[in-house]
Amino acid sequence: MTDSKANDIRVPVTILTGFLGAGKTTLLNAILNDASNGRAAVIVNEFGEEGLDHDLIEESGDEITLMQSGCLCCSVRGDLSKTIMLLLSRRAYKQLEFERIVIETTGLADPGPILQTLLVDRHLAKTTKMDGVVTVADAVNGPATLDAQFEAVSQAATADLIVVSKTDLVSPSEVTAFEDRLSRLNPAAQIVHSVKGQGISDKIYGLSALTPDAKTSDVLAWTSDAKATASAPLGATQPAKADPLANLSGFASTKSTPVASSMHDDRIGSASIVLDDPIPDVVFDRWLDTLISLRGPDVLRIKGIVFLESVDLPFVFHGVQHVFDPPVQLKEWSKEDRRSRIVVIARDLSQPEIQASLEMLKMREKA
Numbered sequence: 001m002t003d004s005k006a007n008d009i010r011v012p013v014t015i016l017t018g019f020l021g022a023g024k025t026t027l028l029n030a031i032l033n034d035a036s037n038g039r040a041a042v043i044v045n046e047f048g049e050e051g052l053d054h055d056l057i058e059e060s061g062d063e064i065t066l067m068q069s070g071c072l073c074c075s076v077r078g079d080l081s082k083t084i085m086l087l088l089s090r091r092a093y094k095q096l097e098f099e100r101i102v103i104e105t106t107g108l109a110d111p112g113p114i115l116q117t118l119l120v121d122r123h124l125a126k127t128t129k130m131d132g133v134v135t136v137a138d139a140v141n142g143p144a145t146l147d148a149q150f151e152a153v154s155q156a157a158t159a160d161l162i163v164v165s166k167t168d169l170v171s172p173s174e175v176t177a178f179e180d181r182l183s184r185l186n187p188a189a190q191i192v193h194s195v196k197g198q199g200i201s202d203k204i205y206g207l208s209a210l211t212p213d214a215k216t217s218d219v220l221a222w223t224s225d226a227k228a229t230a231s232a233p234l235g236a237t238q239p240a241k242a243d244p245l246a247n248l249s250g251f252a253s254t255k256s257t258p259v260a261s262s263m264h265d266d267r268i269g270s271a272s273i274v275l276d277d278p279i280p281d282v283v284f285d286r287w288l289d290t291l292i293s294l295r296g297p298d299v300l301r302i303k304g305i306v307f308l309e310s311v312d313l314p315f316v317f318h319g320v321q322h323v324f325d326p327p328v329q330l331k332e333w334s335k336e337d338r339r340s341r342i343v344v345i346a347r348d349l350s351q352p353e354i355q356a357s358l359e360m361l362k363m364r365e366k367a
């Protein structure tokens with residue numbers, strides 16, 4: 001019982017990212033104003049002299065720390081670690097009270113390196129745990145931003161949850177087309193839409209299934225194609241509810257809905273696999289080692305639930321590039337369902353290339 005949820009004192013960290021002007025601060029305010037979410041310490045990162053976003057975050061009684069030293073994704077990874085450690089020590093001395101941390105990045109940040117910092121920094125790995133990457137993509141400028149900026153494509157591809165904002169300013173069919181495009185970029189993300197961050201504050205936290213007590217439905221939502229599972233009832237049409245496993249039978253090809261995409265979108269590939277039988281340990285190790293050593297820097301996210309031949313219960317794992325959260329063994333799982341499910345999202349790797357990599361998992365050692 002050493003790693004049960006009750007004994008896990010690591011503080012959950014949410015990365016809130018999104019396109020420039022997409023509505024990150026607006027969403028953050030809406031979340032902070034919902035008392036049922038508990039208290040959050042917020043780290044805001046903003047370019048330039050003025051901490052503009054800080055001024056925009058309404059008083060909510062939450063502790064706000066502002067970092068102004070530049071883009072989180074490049075120059076201030078050390079500062080991020082120091083900032084979080086300072087918050088945690090003030091919390092330990094009862095100077096501050098909070099249950100979680102939210103990092104709001106600049107519109108230009110690539111969330112990958114921030115996620116990595118949380119995983120590789122010795123102190124942070126012990127004291128914090130990744131709770132999820134939330135990306136805000138606005139329905140008005142989002143399609144053009146995806147065309148123009150690869151960072152925006154990376155943000156969408158790395159997300160656990162994509163919040164489509166400003167759906168009040170475009171037609172329902174434009175919202176649906178945009179959500180389809182986002183879903184193709186990141187079939188493993190849940191996609192919700194919201195006007196000014198309203199109606200979705202209960203969907204922002206607890207996205208990661210990396211906990212031994214994770215429910216089956218949470219694990220499936222996190223590790224599978226969980227397209228458009230829910231949305232705020234605010235005008236735009238609700239996208240059709242997708243079967244979370246619909247795109248995961250073997251190496252089923254990705255959906256080929258003819259929606260707009262761009263050169264940038266084409267740089268992102270994703271594929272998933274469901275394996276009916278437990279995987280030999282050596283095969284899983286070899287697959288992961290090969291993927292990481294050959295294409296590690298291009299892997300934006302790998303998530304999965306895996307049954308190995310040598311263990312009865314499955315484990316959930318999560319990685320960014322070559323860095324992995326410690327795998328978490330689930331305490332309970334339906335005895336009938338012994339299928340492993342793995343999804344990989346990568347940059348500059350095509351879907352067939354990722355599929356070919358996943359194919360290795362079907363190999364069996366010859367006696």
Ligand SMILES: Nc1nc2c(ncn2[C@@H]2O[C@H](COP(=O)(O)OP(=O)(O)OP(=O)(O)O)[C@@H](O)[C@H]2O)c(=O)[nH]1
Pocket residue numbers: 018019020021022023024025026027053056106107165166167168169194195196197
């Ligand atoms: N109509 C409408 N306006 C919105 C919505 N969400 C945000 N806005 C407006 O969009 C503008 C930008 O919102 P912010 O929350 O500051 O966006 P941001 O992503 O934090 O911006 P940067 O930090 O500059 O990248 C503000 O004027 C918001 O009021 C929405 O859903 N509908």
